[in-house]
Amino acid sequence: MRNALLVAGREIGSYGRSLLGWAIGAAALLVEGVWFSANGLSGSRMSADVLREFFNGASGVTMIVAVLMSIPLLAGERERGTLVLLNTAPIRDVEIIVGKYLAALAMIGLITLISVYMPLLIFVNGKVSLGHVAVGYTGIVLLGSAALAIGMFTSAVSRSQVMAAILGGLLLAVMVTLWLVAKVTEPPVNGVLSGMALHHQRQFPFMTGVLKLENVVYYVAVTYFFLLAATKTLEARRWR
Amino acid sequence: MTKAFAVIEIVDLYKYYGERRAVGPLSFSIEAGEIVGLLGLNGAGKTTTLRILACDLLPSSGSVRVNGLDVVESPHEVRSLIGYLPDTPPLYGEMTVRAYLHFAARLRGLSKASADKRVPEVLEATALAEVQDQLIASLSHGYKQRVGIAQAIVHGPKLLVLDEPISGLDPVQIVEMRELLRSLKGEHTILLSSHILSEISETCDRLLVIRDGQIAATGTEAELSAKLLKNQRALLTVRGDEEKAKEVASAVAGVVSVEAIDATEGGEGVVTLQIESDGDAREAVCRALVTAGIGLLEVRRGERELESVFLELAGAETTDGGSGAAPKKKRAGKKGAKKARASAGEGDAGAKDAAAEKEDGSGT
Known part of the structure; x- marks a missing residue:
């Protein structure tokens, strides 16, 4: 764990020092703000609907931010020739992956935290439960975690950042749109596909303030699976 | 008479990239305290051999031991014993020299206190003290190469594996790098590669000429001259x-x-x-x-x-x-x-x- 935290510390510092980290954070907050203003604050709505609409926009932004954050983590290091420093140090591949994952998750958490002023604005003219806010944010972070793990896997298998971005975007799009495929398939396949979809069925309960254990387990499982796949990919590269 | 201890012992090493044999059969050993040059043209198998030694790549077959430890069975322990400089130094341009070396030291297992003590020593040994607070991205090629060497020695490894450390340096930097490498002798056993004989012949005790992944000749420069x-x-x-x-x-x-x-x-x-x-x-x-x-x-x-x-x-x-x-x-x-x-x-x-x-x- 010490090594993972060491890697995470360096990555967080790198995000802070690079234009990319600031640019992604600023762009994410801008888009969330515009979305909130356009879809949440326009017209007269119930406070809970405004909050749900905010989480809907924030969840989409978070998925994109997670993939963008994950691209340079391994593919970028490979391109710059710095991955070899980690590969030849006495640390395990899983510590490299977990360290980088934690750093990117911390950045996503920070961006998410900064956005909290938007739900708080609802209290000016309306009322929502803090539980609804907390559950919605839990969903955002879990979704961000899963998208991040997917991005890390594509970053691990790619030789370049461009390739990682394309693969990450594609895989994320597939995972998100599985519910559409489910619509045109028969039982029991549609149930499986719908259950596997990253956003639709899984994220909606969080947006409405409903915390279901099965959805938490789903996001944790997706995160674990793709982080494990990224670790195994890193290990396998030594054989090639 | 006792035989000197072999820090590196490679026996019948083979490495294949798909169908293509990059290295093998390759056998050689290097004794403690030696500076040995691995000499070969591009594509001869130098980098592959060094990467296997540094546990960055696994061999297809054969035995590679560092200080008696097998690189496949005990990669974690072997990595602790090795300082590795690849052909492109693995540098984070956005970090300062000092912060980077501190990170490299911690990564190689040094405690924070040990790293705090060791980094200034290494900065001094590699003549980097004056640029320690500069961003690595702003350094010249020669200084970047020095930082690469510094990260390789920061944890005090027994063995230094340097892939083309002199490549791309100007004549003044080459002389400085030779002096730096010579200064490391004794403290470390050093294996360095090059595709240009004159770059390393003055630095090394012994040369291994590699061709098609195999040793074509071995000896000091004088021995090779006399023989060939x-x-x-x-x-x-x-x-x-x-x-x-x-x-x-x-x-x-x-x-x-x-x-x-x-x-x-x-x-x-x-x-x-x-x-x-x-x-x-x-x-x-x-x-x-x-x-x-x-x-x-x-x-x-x-x-x-x-x-x-x-x-x-x-x-x-x-x-x-x-x-x-x-x-x-x-x-x-x-x-x-x-x-x-x-x-x-x-x-x-x-x-x-x-x-x-x-x-x-x-x-x-």
């Missing part, structure tokens, strides 16, 4: 029939080969012959030529450079061996050597091999 430069060479410029001159010279006892090269001076019927012989045959050849009625204009002793012998050993297809004494060959002079070198290491096939070798399996 056994024939003497003479350059004779004559006026007369070229074929007759070659025939007469070839008939002299001890002459191994006679070759016409571009004449060193102009004039009708002027020919320069490059003669290789066991021992000094200049007097006998001159006598034979004059007796045969061929005009003798100039006699010079040709010197073969170890560099050209290395090129032959390393696999470049050249008949050269000449030095400045024979600037323009009719068949393959300096240009021939360069061309051969390019085709062996930097041409299409060589480039493909080299690219495969550099891949981190690939990518790094």
Whole structure:
């Protein structure tokens, strides 16, 4: 764990020092703000609907931010020739992956935290439960975690950042749109596909303030699976 | 008499990239305290061998031991013993030199207190103290190379594995790097690679010439010179029939080969012959030529450079061996050597091999 935290510390510092980290954070907050203003604050709505609409926009932004954050983590290091420093140090591949994952998750958490002023604005003219806010944010972070793990896997298998971005975007799009495929398939396949979809069925309960254990387990499982796949990919590269 | 302890012991190492054999069969050992140069053209297998030693790549078969530990069975322990500088130093441009070295030290297992103590020592040893607070991205190539060396020694490893540490440096930086490497001797056992003999011959105790993934020759520069430069060479410029001159010279006892090269001076019927012989045959050849009625204009002793012998050993297809004494060959002079070198290491096939070798399996 010490090594993972060491890697995470360096990555967080790198995000802070690079234009990319600031640019992604600023762009994410801008888009969330515009979305909130356009879809949440326009017209007269119930406070809970405004909050749900905010989480809907924030969840989409978070998925994109997670993939963008994950691209340079391994593919970028490979391109710059710095991955070899980690590969030849006495640390395990899983510590490299977990360290980088934690750093990117911390950045996503920070961006998410900064956005909290938007739900708080609802209290000016309306009322929502803090539980609804907390559950919605839990969903955002879990979704961000899963998208991040997917991005890390594509970053691990790619030789370049461009390739990682394309693969990450594609895989994320597939995972998100599985519910559409489910619509045109028969039982029991549609149930499986719908259950596997990253956003639709899984994220909606969080947006409405409903915390279901099965959805938490789903996001944790997706995160674990793709982080494990990224670790195994890193290990396998030594054989090639 | 006790045998010195082998820090590196490689036995029948093979490494395949798909169907292509990059290394093997490769066997050698390096004893504690030695500075050994691994010499070979691009694509010869140097980087692959070094990456296997650094546990960045796994061997296809064979045994690779560092300090008695197998790189496949105990990679974690082996990595602790090694400081590795790849051909491109693994530097984070957005970090300062000091912060980067501190990170590298912690990564290699040093505690925070140990790293705090060790980093200034390494900055001093590698003459980086004056740039310690600068961003790595802003440093010159020579300084970046020094930072690369510094990260390799920051945890005080027993073995240093340096892939082309002198590559791309200007002459002043090369001298400084040589001094730095020499200063590390004793504290560390060092294995460094290069594709240019002159870059490392002055630094290393011993050279291993690698060709097609196998050791083609081994020894000190002096030993290689004595072993490989056994024939003497003479350059004779004559006026007369070229074929007759070659025939007469070839008939002299001890002459191994006679070759016409571009004449060193102009004039009708002027020919320069490059003669290789066991021992000094200049007097006998001159006598034979004059007796045969061929005009003798100039006699010079040709010197073969170890560099050209290395090129032959390393696999470049050249008949050269000449030095400045024979600037323009009719068949393959300096240009021939360069061309051969390019085709062996930097041409299409060589480039493909080299690219495969550099891949981190690939990518790094």
